[in-house]
Amino acid sequence: MNTWNRIARMWYVVLPRRGSVARPSDRVQGGLLALAVLLGLALLPFAAGLGSETYVRQSSQSAEQVRARTPSTATLLVDGPPLEANTRSGVVGAGEPTDATWTPADGTRHVGKVVAGQGTIKGEQLPIWVDRAGNLTEPPLSGAGVLIDAVGVALGLWLGVLVLLTFGYRLTAYAFDRYRYARWQQEWFQEQDRETHS
Incomplete structure (x- = not known):
């Protein structure tokens, strides 16, 4: 029809x-x-x-959020999770919390955990977002x-x-x-x- x-x-x-x-x-x-x-x-x-x-x-x-959060860079203090591929799909798994340090605009040094992808190594730098106090936070809503x-x-x-x-x-x-x-x-x-x- x-x-x-x-x-x-x-x-x-x-x-x-x-x-x-x-x-x-x-x-x-x-x-x-x-x-x-x-x-x-x-x-x-x-x-x-x-x-x-x-x-x-x-x-x-x-x-x-854009006013209260700023981009920064975290430096890994230890290696990230080891590189492991899913045997079925060959896809690399998600990252894991890893010790890192970062220095926001006020100059104070912060230490905490950031999500590092598999295969990342000590000293590698990762982009992060921090709040006014320099604490790690989520990226602002775009x-x-x-x-x-x-x-x-x-x-x-x-x-x-x-x-x-x-x-x-x-x-x-x-x-x-x-x-x-x-x-x-x-x-x-x-x-x-x-x-x-x-």
Whole structure:
């Protein structure tokens, strides 16, 4: 069945014509389909609003983190974890916390653990982020990360509701189909019984 036929069929389910043989259950099912589509479209601005709110909130959070955190360089005091490849995939495993030292902008020397990749050696330098006190911290949230999070929240909410609406409509359509099949079966038996007695 091509796309045009599917669209036409859905249209006639939603709005049966005046002289159609649509049963009341067909009209109710069509109304439910129209309601599901309208609810999905009506939710779009709310999802976009939530995404926009997430963007504004995380933008200010990102700006605050960028002001409070600075990049620095850590020097390993010992060798990192030994180089080991996964025998199945040949992929090198993740890094492990390793003793290192770093000196932030205030000139004080800090010692702690940084995540060093496999095969790194003593004296190797790794990029890190530190807070105002010089303590190790996570990198600040980037502008791209903020945008991705906002779009993800909006799309995730909207698609999640669309899935629920689709599932609800399909479940209702299945129940209507079962009801109609039962009615057809009952009418068939009545017609057979009538022909037998005539």
